[in-house]
Amino acid sequence: MAVYTDLTDEDLASLLAAYDLGAPLAFKGVAEGVENSNFMLETETGRYFLTVYEKRVRAEELPFFLNLLSWLADHGYPSAAPVTDRSGQILQTVRGKPAAIVTFLQGLSVRRPNVAHCREAGAGLAKLHLAAQGYAGVRANDLGQAAWAPMFERLKSAADDLKPGLSATLTADLDYFAAHWPQGLPTGIIHADYFPDNVFFNGGKFAGAIDFYFACVDALAYDIAVALNAWCFESDGSFNITAARALVAGYESQRPLTPAERHALPILAHGAAMRFFLTRLADWGATPAGALVKPKDPLEYERKLAVHREAPDLVLMGAGQ
Amino acid sequence: MAVYTDLTDEDLASLLAAYDLGAPLAFKGVAEGVENSNFMLETETGRYFLTVYEKRVRAEELPFFLNLLSWLADHGYPSAAPVTDRSGQILQTVRGKPAAIVTFLQGLSVRRPNVAHCREAGAGLAKLHLAAQGYAGVRANDLGQAAWAPMFERLKSAADDLKPGLSATLTADLDYFAAHWPQGLPTGIIHADYFPDNVFFNGGKFAGAIDFYFACVDALAYDIAVALNAWCFESDGSFNITAARALVAGYESQRPLTPAERHALPILAHGAAMRFFLTRLADWGATPAGALVKPKDPLEYERKLAVHREAPDLVLMGAGQ
Numbered sequence: 001m002a003v004y005t006d007l008t009d010e011d012l013a014s015l016l017a018a019y020d021l022g023a024p025l026a027f028k029g030v031a032e033g034v035e036n037s038n039f040m041l042e043t044e045t046g047r048y049f050l051t052v053y054e055k056r057v058r059a060e061e062l063p064f065f066l067n068l069l070s071w072l073a074d075h076g077y078p079s080a081a082p083v084t085d086r087s088g089q090i091l092q093t094v095r096g097k098p099a100a101i102v103t104f105l106q107g108l109s110v111r112r113p114n115v116a117h118c119r120e121a122g123a124g125l126a127k128l129h130l131a132a133q134g135y136a137g138v139r140a141n142d143l144g145q146a147a148w149a150p151m152f153e154r155l156k157s158a159a160d161d162l163k164p165g166l167s168a169t170l171t172a173d174l175d176y177f178a179a180h181w182p183q184g185l186p187t188g189i190i191h192a193d194y195f196p197d198n199v200f201f202n203g204g205k206f207a208g209a210i211d212f213y214f215a216c217v218d219a220l221a222y223d224i225a226v227a228l229n230a231w232c233f234e235s236d237g238s239f240n241i242t243a244a245r246a247l248v249a250g251y252e253s254q255r256p257l258t259p260a261e262r263h264a265l266p267i268l269a270h271g272a273a274m275r276f277f278l279t280r281l282a283d284w285g286a287t288p289a290g291a292l293v294k295p296k297d298p299l300e301y302e303r304k305l306a307v308h309r310e311a312p313d314l315v316l317m318g319a320g321q
Numbered sequence: 322m323a324v325y326t327d328l329t330d331e332d333l334a335s336l337l338a339a340y341d342l343g344a345p346l347a348f349k350g351v352a353e354g355v356e357n358s359n360f361m362l363e364t365e366t367g368r369y370f371l372t373v374y375e376k377r378v379r380a381e382e383l384p385f386f387l388n389l390l391s392w393l394a395d396h397g398y399p400s401a402a403p404v405t406d407r408s409g410q411i412l413q414t415v416r417g418k419p420a421a422i423v424t425f426l427q428g429l430s431v432r433r434p435n436v437a438h439c440r441e442a443g444a445g446l447a448k449l450h451l452a453a454q455g456y457a458g459v460r461a462n463d464l465g466q467a468a469w470a471p472m473f474e475r476l477k478s479a480a481d482d483l484k485p486g487l488s489a490t491l492t493a494d495l496d497y498f499a500a501h502w503p504q505g506l507p508t509g510i511i512h513a514d515y516f517p518d519n520v521f522f523n524g525g526k527f528a529g530a531i532d533f534y535f536a537c538v539d540a541l542a543y544d545i546a547v548a549l550n551a552w553c554f555e556s557d558g559s560f561n562i563t564a565a566r567a568l569v570a571g572y573e574s575q576r577p578l579t580p581a582e583r584h585a586l587p588i589l590a591h592g593a594a595m596r597f598f599l600t601r602l603a604d605w606g607a608t609p610a611g612a613l614v615k616p617k618d619p620l621e622y623e624r625k626l627a628v629h630r631e632a633p634d635l636v637l638m639g640a641g642q
Contacts, residue, residue: 008432023524026427028361031350040349040361042427106347106363111329203344 005037005052005095012041012050015094018085019101021045035213040104047104049080052097057213059098064137065212066090066100068189073103077131078200078208080105107200107207118231118243121199122250124206125191125227129220130255132189141192141216143275145181149174151278158285162298170274173309177271182219182264190223192216195230221261224251225268228315229276229304237303239311244318257319265319266312273308277301326358326373326416333362333371336415339406340422342366356534361425368425370401373418378534380419385458386533387411387421389510394424398452399521399529401426428521428528439552439564442520443571445527446512446548450541451576453510462513462537464596466502470495472599479606483619491595494630498592503540503585511544513537516551542582545572546589549636550597550625558624560632565639578640586640587633594629598622 012027022044030049032038037052053062066082070090073081080102082090092099110117141147152159152174156167191198192214200207224247232243248265251257280298307314333348343365351359351370358373374383387403391411394402401423403411413420431438462468473480473495477488512519513535521528545568553564569586572578601619628635 009429010432012429024429025523026425027429029352030361031352040351104347108330108333108345108348111331202346 004054005097007037007039007050007052007094011094015050015092015099015101016043018087018089018092019083020086021048021083021101032210041101048083048101049104050099050101052094052099054097057098061139062091062098062100064139065215067137068132068135068212068215069102071135071137072128072131075131075134077128078105078206079212080208080210105200105208105210107202109197109200111196112235113196113231113243115240115243115246116204117196117201119246119250120201120204120206121194121196121227121231122224122247122252123254124199124209124250125194125223126251126254127206128191128209129188129223135189137189139216141190141218141222143192143214143279144216144218144222145177145271148271148274148278149178151282155278155281155285158281162281162284163302166302169309170277170305173270173274173305177267177274180267181271182221182260182267185219185221185261185264186258187217188220189215190218190220190226192218192223192226194223194227219261219264219268220255221257221264222268222272224248224257224261225265225272225315226275228265228269228318229272229301232318233304233307237307239307239314239318241314241318244315248319262316262319266308266315269315270305270308270312273301273304277305325375326418328358328360328371328373328415332415336371336413336420336422337364339408339410339413340404341407342369342404342422353531362422369404370423370425371420372423373415373420375418378419382460383412383419383421385460386536388458389453389456389533389536390423392456392458393449393452396452396455398449399426399527400533401529401531426521426529426531428523430518430521432517433556434517434552434564436561436564436567437525438517438522440567440571441522441525441527442515442517442548442552443545443568443573444575445520445530445571446515446544447572447575448527449512449530450509450544456510458510460537462511462539462543464513464535464600465537465539465543466498466592469592469595469599470499472603476599476602476606479602483602483605484623487623490630491598491626494591494595494626498588498595501588502592503581503588506540506542506582506585507579508538509541510536511539511541511547513539513544513547515544515548540582540585540589541576542578542585543589543593545569545578545582546586546593546636547596549586549590549639550593550622553639554625554628558628560628560635560639562635562639565636569640583637583640587629587636590636591626591629591633594622594625598626 026042028040030038030040035056036054039050041048041050070082072079083101159166198211232240280296347363349361351361353359356377357375360371362369362371391403393400404422480488519532553561601617605619
């Protein structure tokens, strides 16, 4: 849950003065997203979503994200579309912070995706990759493979505190990634945070994706790897091969993988587990006791790392081989 | 902000199975109310609000509150109306906690009410008192005058910690209330928490009230006193007589005060300040550091207590005398 910036009716009125959206009818802070403040806004012309960007999103990167959302909406992808003010601007300033109004995207996220959800989610991810083709914006993946070893330098003792001996295991993982990380895979815009809470369904069908604030240019198959970790593990820590097959098959119903992409999935999934383990470990230690956000348990991703380390063939089996 | 109970899509599906509201289209936790978990729910048949009642609301009192909401809606008062399931039940159980679905009430609360808002709010409060006439439910005001001295017994040292010598001043206040608290005023259902964040406007006009979970039977004029404290103080701590006149005049446009009620307003306002001071002081000490709710500053109400103690005529001037 997250409403870090408390907006008054007067803040809202000044913001809306720049738009042709009519008078506000309802306005509520919503518990969605953990990085920014989000509000459901209803006006005489419809329903919208107002996001006030907090510290984790760099203001200079917002045009990349917001223009991507506009591009995706223009290319038929179901995502929240930024709304321009009368002067054609998307980006606004509210209480000294960047903010934007987007259309309200209908749908429900699922907490425990079933196999059918995984298939739909996979297809939705491929549609995202295809719809984003041609988008001119460029943003490097600042949480990509090259970033992990430097991040880990500061977290070694935290890792050993979490589980004695863990830092040596992770160092070996990072060395393995450095030596074997796949090169030359097809790249494009990836969501990079395609978790169940960022994907909407309507009547069990894929209805869109939200929260593009990690989007960047990277290997498309890496996005699948992130999704396999996020969607295809059971709560007992086991990897659900059936769910993984469905996710990959759903993806391939829209965009078939190249043999190199398929072959790379085990190390990509192993690496993707490292990426989320590292940021969760960093947040775990850094979140003050009085914070309004509960940090996510890094151990969940430590267990996923172990699965990929010990049984990389599971992912390949999940990829239909 | 408050979403204490995290509901999954599956929780929602089991809840909705008892209703004829159609399939869910959107579901978002909202940052509204500090006592309960609230969710905006859209289904094929419309928009609703789902509340999961947390510890502060006593389950056995929920029928009083929910039947009151139904009564008010049936009697033309703009409030969220409880929705019954197929068996006619309002009260449900979700994750072991009581819960209810109500209709979505449109409108915006105002942070800094102006004089016109105060007039509208006053009229809205009188409409509430009139619409509630005939409601058979009874609930004593467990935070009424009789409760303050016992509450204060546990808070004396906290009061002196807040401000040296404060407990002696407050003891004198409590003695004064015990000796002079008005008796025999017209009673009825009062909201008892008629603060700006619980009142909605649409285009500057009163659009309804929410959050009836302190409602009880008490002197109607006490509800005005609570509202005068909540609506008519400036952020610098001064009492805005113009705003108070507008609030009382708005009230009297719907329900004229008796002379005894008008005469009682100073002590009622002084006492209402005590009630909110005491609960804020209790929450201030009791809220753990990691809580998701920031307690409200008791000093705001300590200052209001001082105003009423030192210049009771201000409230009478605000009441148009």
